[in-house]
Amino acid sequence: MQVLRFLLVGVLNTGVGLACIYGAMALGADYRWANALGYAVGCLVGFVGNRSWTFRHEGPWRKSLARWLLVVAAAYAVNLAAVVGLHEALGIDAYVAQLGGVIVYTAAAFVGGR
Numbered sequence: 001m002q003v004l005r006f007l008l009v010g011v012l013n014t015g016v017g018l019a020c021i022y023g024a025m026a027l028g029a030d031y032r033w034a035n036a037l038g039y040a041v042g043c044l045v046g047f048v049g050n051r052s053w054t055f056r057h058e059g060p061w062r063k064s065l066a067r068w069l070l071v072v073a074a075a076y077a078v079n080l081a082a083v084v085g086l087h088e089a090l091g092i093d094a095y096v097a098q099l100g101g102v103i104v105y106t107a108a109a110f111v112g113g114r
Contacts, residue, residue: 002054006110009049014102017042021098031094035083035101043072050113071112079105 021038025031047068051057057064079101086097 003110005054006050006113009046009054010106010109012049013042013046014106016045018098018102022095025094031087031098032080032084035080035098038098039072039076039079039105043069043076046072046109055113068113071109074112075105075108078108 017038019038020041021031021034024034024037029037047065051061051064051068082104083094083097083101086092086100087094092100
């Protein structure tokens with residue numbers, strides 16, 4: 001059940017994050033900067049949803065936020081490497097490469113969030 005809740009929060013998080021990414025790219029932002037913006041916003045959505053609903057953590061929020069930011073930073077590094085690799089090394093469209101990054105980010109964030 002925890003995995004299902006994580007995935008549902010992830011759908012919301014991903015939708016909000018991708019909307020920010022694609023919106024910024026449509027306005028002319030570099031795909032890497034757009035990616036950072038989208039993941040920053042998604043990080044906040046994910047923290048609130050996963051802390052309160054997925055993992056039902058009741059401890060101090062500052063301590064759990066610090067740990068979540070470490071998890072997100074590691075997952076984001078993997079994501080950015082995937083996006084840049086897909087786009088620059090393989091020539092995949094930047095919009096499509098963002099979707100590839102979502103997959104590796106989700107897996108890394110779940111493992112780290114547990």
